[in-house]
Amino acid sequence: MTQATATIHVVDDDESLRTALMRLLRAAGYAIRTYASAGDFLLNKPENAPGCVILDVRMPGPSGFELQEAIAKLDESLPIIFLTGHGDIPMSVRAIKAGAVDFLTKPVRRETLLQAVRTALAGSAERCATRELLHSLRSRYESLTPREREVFARVVSGKLNKQIAGELGTCERTVKAHRAHVMEKMQLTSVAELVRAADQLIGAGITAMAR
Amino acid sequence: MYLTMSKSDPSRRPLRTFFSYAVALTSVGAAVVATLGLGSAMKHTPTLFFCSVMLSSWFGGVWPGILAGVLSAIALDYYFVPPLYALGIGLEEAPDMIAFVSAALFVSWLSGEQKRAKDSLMQARDELDARVQTRTAELEQTNEQLQAETAERKIAEDGLVRAQAEAAHASRLALVGELTASIAHELNQPLGAILSNSDAAELLLESAGPQLDDIRQILADIRRDDLRASEVIKHLRALLRKREVELLPLDLNEVVADALRLVDGESRRRGIEVETELSAVLPAVRGDKTQLQQVLLNLVRNGMEAMAESSAAKRRLTVQTAGDPNEEAEVVVTDTGPGISPDRLPRLFDAFFTTKEYGMGLGLSIARSIIESHGGRIWAEKNADGGAAFRFTLPNAARLDRRNSENATVG
Numbered sequence: 001m002t003q004a005t006a007t008i009h010v011v012d013d014d015e016s017l018r019t020a021l022m023r024l025l026r027a028a029g030y031a032i033r034t035y036a037s038a039g040d041f042l043l044n045k046p047e048n049a050p051g052c053v054i055l056d057v058r059m060p061g062p063s064g065f066e067l068q069e070a071i072a073k074l075d076e077s078l079p080i081i082f083l084t085g086h087g088d089i090p091m092s093v094r095a096i097k098a099g100a101v102d103f104l105t106k107p108v109r110r111e112t113l114l115q116a117v118r119t120a121l122a123g124s125a126e127r128c129a130t131r132e133l134l135h136s137l138r139s140r141y142e143s144l145t146p147r148e149r150e151v152f153a154r155v156v157s158g159k160l161n162k163q164i165a166g167e168l169g170t171c172e173r174t175v176k177a178h179r180a181h182v183m184e185k186m187q188l189t190s191v192a193e194l195v196r197a198a199d200q201l202i203g204a205g206i207t208a209m210a211r
Numbered sequence: 212m213y214l215t216m217s218k219s220d221p222s223r224r225p226l227r228t229f230f231s232y233a234v235a236l237t238s239v240g241a242a243v244v245a246t247l248g249l250g251s252a253m254k255h256t257p258t259l260f261f262c263s264v265m266l267s268s269w270f271g272g273v274w275p276g277i278l279a280g281v282l283s284a285i286a287l288d289y290y291f292v293p294p295l296y297a298l299g300i301g302l303e304e305a306p307d308m309i310a311f312v313s314a315a316l317f318v319s320w321l322s323g324e325q326k327r328a329k330d331s332l333m334q335a336r337d338e339l340d341a342r343v344q345t346r347t348a349e350l351e352q353t354n355e356q357l358q359a360e361t362a363e364r365k366i367a368e369d370g371l372v373r374a375q376a377e378a379a380h381a382s383r384l385a386l387v388g389e390l391t392a393s394i395a396h397e398l399n400q401p402l403g404a405i406l407s408n409s410d411a412a413e414l415l416l417e418s419a420g421p422q423l424d425d426i427r428q429i430l431a432d433i434r435r436d437d438l439r440a441s442e443v444i445k446h447l448r449a450l451l452r453k454r455e456v457e458l459l460p461l462d463l464n465e466v467v468a469d470a471l472r473l474v475d476g477e478s479r480r481r482g483i484e485v486e487t488e489l490s491a492v493l494p495a496v497r498g499d500k501t502q503l504q505q506v507l508l509n510l511v512r513n514g515m516e517a518m519a520e521s522s523a524a525k526r527r528l529t530v531q532t533a534g535d536p537n538e539e540a541e542v543v544v545t546d547t548g549p550g551i552s553p554d555r556l557p558r559l560f561d562a563f564f565t566t567k568e569y570g571m572g573l574g575l576s577i578a579r580s581i582i583e584s585h586g587g588r589i590w591a592e593k594n595a596d597g598g599a600a601f602r603f604t605l606p607n608a609a610r611l612d613r614r615n616s617e618n619a620t621v622g
Contacts, residue, residue: 013479014400016436020407023429027414058396058480061523085396085403085476106403110410 006121007051009078011035011067013059017106021054021083028114038067050077050128052101052120054113057084057091068098077127079120083108134204137197140186148185151178155191156198231271235279238263243286256291257283257311264315268322276319284312375580376456382577383450383505389512393477397443400476401436408433446473450501450508458497458585460608463532463540464489466500470507471530474515481515482523488531494540496605498585503605506578506589510544510601513574517548517599539587539604547598551591559591578603586611 008030012018018034025032031051035041039061041053053071057064068080079101084091092103101123102116144152147168154164161179165172188194242259253259260283268276289296292304300308387394412429415421446469471485478485511528518526527547534540551559560579582589582603589603 014404016432016439017400017404017407019432020404020411020436023411023425024407024414027411027418058476060479060482063480083403085399086392088392106399107406108403109406113407 005031005050006124007031007033007046007049008117008121009033009035009041009045009051009053011038011041011053011059011064012056012083013037014056024110024113025117028110028117030117038062038064038070041067042070050121050124052079052081052117052124054081054083054117057082057087057095065094065098068095068100072099077124077131079123079127081113081116081120083113134200137186137201138204141197141201143185144182148178148182151175152182152186152194152198155179155182156195228271231267231275232278234270235263235267235275235282238266239279239282239286242283243290247290257287257307260287261311261315261318265318265322268319269326272326273319273323276323277316280312280315280319283315284308287311372456372584375584379502379505379577379581382509382574383501386505386508386512386574387447387451390473390477390508393474393480394443394447396476396480397473398440401440401443404436405433405440408436442472450504452501456499456502456584458499460495460497461500461503463493463496463503463542463605466498466503467507467530467532467542469500470504470511473508474511477512478515478528481519481526483515483518483526483528485511486527486529488529490531490533492536493532494534494536494538495608496540497608497611498605499581502581503585506581506603507542507544509574509578513601514544514546514548514599517546519548521548534604534607537607537610539606541602541604543600543602545594545598545600547594547596550593550597551599553593556591560589 008025010018010021010025010032012021012034013036015036018036022032022034033045035044037059053067055064055067062070064082064084071078071080080095080099081101082092082095082103083106084103085106087103087105095103101120104112104116141149141152150168151164154167159167161172161175165175168175183189183194186194186197188197239260242263246253246256246259264276264279264283267279285298288298288300288308292300292308294301408429412426415425415429449469450473467487467489471487474485507530511530514528518528525547529543529545531543531545532540533543560575579589582605585605587603587605589601591599591601594600
């Protein structure tokens with residue numbers, strides 16, 4: 001996840017401003033795409049690409065806030081920076097509460113904008129990394145057999161092999177073998193790591209693990 | 212004049228009577244002395260006495276004339292008719308004497324009558340003069356009162372015009388206050404572009420081998436955005452300027468375009484499609500650009516607010532200008548909101564009548580006073596396909612001039 005592959009999406013109905021932002025951000029070394037409206041963005045944005053959105057509040061058609069909601073629903077890892085011609089406190093509170101990285105007003109200083117972009121892209125990178133991690137955890141978890149998942153659940157809830165064998169009605173040696181398979185398939189080396197992976201899986205709602 | 216004055220002055224009448232008789236006595240005395248002095252040089256002795264009778268009767272009327280006649284007869288008899296220096300008359304002299312006395316009496320009567328006729332004529336003239344003077348004085352007084360009233364009315368009218376201009380200015384300030392967000396947006400948009408463009412140019416110049424064409428393009432864009440921002444400020448200043456109301460020839464279409472430019476951001480924010488149907492041939496009209504823009508902004512904003520609840524696809528505001536070059540000009544602002552209920556139509560332009568939650572109810576009443584001070588009319592009606600239509604007219608400048616010049620010649 002580097003700056004080179006991240007794209008900054010500028011959504012603003014003012015062509016002159018769009019062009020100016022594009023020139024500036026391009027000169028600062030970013031990849032830029034511009035859109036004249038919220039609809040334009042939703043129709044033409046690339047899928048699942050890292051980056052961030054610089055969004056005007058007032059636009060013909062859906063407003064910046066409405067687009068922010070739509071982006072949140074799409075579960076994209078696209079942090080939003082608002083850039084408005086006229087902002088007030090209620091507007092900025094609304095934007096930040098809905099998860100915007102920053103709420104800036106035009107005209108915006110270069111450093112302020114670039115700082116916000118850096119923060120947003122870092123956030124985006126982090127979200128992408130998390131998502132990727134979850135994705136791989138999930139596929140690894142899905143490669144476990146039902147029996148191994150049962151053992152997994154009992155190991156992370158702190159049970160001893162002997163107790164697990166008793167609960168599953170099998171011998172301790174079999175549990176030990178399952179346990180080794182789980183660690184191997186999950187590509188983990190310690191019980192502590194396994195517990196954290198289980199937390200992440202539960203947190204992402206991937207599995208409802210019986211504890 | 213002296214005579215007429217003394218005649219019409221009753222306090223001077225006894226003096227005058229005294230003078231009349233004095234004249235009779237004196238003239239007869241003078242005749243006696245003169246005739247005696249001239250002696251036989253005079254052929255006709257009674258001539259001078261006749262003159263004294265005429266003088267007395269002319270000056271004093273019948274009775275002094277008769278007195279002079281009687282005295283002359285006695286004097287003639289005494290001094291000149293034999294027997295001399297004695298009263299008494301011979302038969303030979305009697306006819307002459309009788310003729311003299313008769314002639315004297317006749318002349319007295321004639322002169323007296325003539326005198327009386329002249330006096331009554333003079334009196335009539337005096338009375339007429341006096342009456343004319345009285346009436347003239349009355350007329351002058353009335354005229355003065357009228358002038359004072361006119362001046363008072365002019366002051367009141369000026370006050371009204373000033374108050375109206377003040378109210379209009381105050382409501383313009385309020386209007387601009389409401390549009391602050393929109394105007395700030397309109398300004399910050401080009402300012403933002405300028406700043407980002409110059410930042411971009413700086414970064415490009417720092418880079419290796421900057422493309423001069425790019426820089427040139429950036430500079431052109433900066434210039435354009437700068438002008439765009441200054442246009443907004445220019446319009447705003449024109450709208451806020453406080454000055455005398457001037458009805459000057461103006462282009463209605465330009466007024467419409469300028470007003471709409473100020474609500475451009477507002478309409479975009481509200482997702483309203485603004486359409487104009489501007490007629491290329493319009494009657495020449497005169498008006499105050501700022502005030503007319505204010506009326507338009509008011510109508511446009513009302514229309515926009517009326518459409519707040521309308522579905523997004525339906526929000527459309529239309530501004531039309533129309534009018535035959537020989538007729539009055541008309542401007543129509545149409546919205547696609549819920550329209551105006553008929554029971555509200557008559558009160559719509561009243562002061563403090565509002566259908567808005569936070570409205571003052573002054574916008575439309577000020578709009579009406581502005582349009583009426585332009586000699587036009589403003590009214591609202593239901594639009595054929597839903598929504599409301601606000602219309603105002605402005606009189607044709609050429610016809611207004613003609614009417615004014617006709618009034619001037621009549622006045």
